[in-house]
Each structure stands twice: as structure tokens, then as C-alpha cells.
Amino acid sequence: MSKSNKNELYLSETNNIFNEFENIIDSLSQFRIQINTIQQQLKNVEKNVKKQMKTLQTQVNKNKNKGNKKPSGFATPTKITKELCAFMNKEEGTKIARTEVTSALSSYIKDNNLQNQANKKFILPDEKLKSLLGISDDDKLTYFTLQKYMNKHFINDTSS
DSSP: OOHHHHHHHHHHHHHHHHHHHHHHHHHHHHHHHHHHHHHHHHHHHHHHHHHHHHHHHHHHHHHSOOOOOOOOGGGSEEEEOHHHHHHTTOOTTOEEEHHHHHHHHHHHHHHTTOBOSSSTTEEOOOHHHHHHHTOOTTSOEEHHHHHHHHGGGEEOOTTO
């Protein structure tokens, strides 16, 4: 073999080796791109999972049983007058929460069509409701003032 043939062979082998290096480098570059893409997808999934976990944890904490609390305020059952017991068809001396009484009065007003049709915030009491609340024809009755007129029917029990 001549010297020039040897040189060509050597150059050819060297070129082949460089081509192999380039192929490996290209493969590594593609692999790096794939890894970066997967890392980004993983970060997005992690972010979504953390967000959902936070939302679920908030719901769990919100819905957590906070124990059996004693009713307070308007939800506390209170002794009511004979007149209100008769109006609500309850036994005399019954204890009822103010919220339940208000609900019963609202139902009575709706069932007997006692709302002013032009302005539904005003109540047009019938004789039964007037006598229960102790109001005259001149008094304006609204859902807002209803509690004021109902106060006399709740007996404060200071013995507890």
C-alpha cells in the first residue's frame, strides 16, 4: 500500500470516528431536550397537585367536625308565651328557637298571602297576626320590624 492510500485510509477512519462523535453528540442533545421537556411536565404536574392538595385541605379543614356546639343567639331554644304557643299549635311552656318562630311566621304570611303585592317587604297582617303582635292598623309591619314585635313573646329564663 502506498503512502497516499494509507493517508486516505487514515483520513477516512478519522472522518468515520468524527461522524460517530457527531452522531453521539446529536443523540445526547436530543436526549437533553427530551429530559428538559419531561422535567417541565413534571414541574407542571407537581404544581397542579400542590394546588389541588391545598384546595382539598382547605375543604377538609372547613368541613371538619368542630364538635357538638351548644346553640347560641337566635338558635337557642327559649320559652315562649301562651299566645305564641297557641298560634304555632305547640304545647304551653314549649321552648323554641327564635329562628324556628320566624320561619313559622314567614310561612304563615306566605300561606295566607299577607304580603303587599306592590312591595313585598311590607306585610299586611290579618286579625290573627295583629292580635299576636299587638299592632294597630297604623303600624307598618315589615320582615325587619317583625322581630321587634315578637320580642314580648320570648320569656327570658334567668334560672339557667
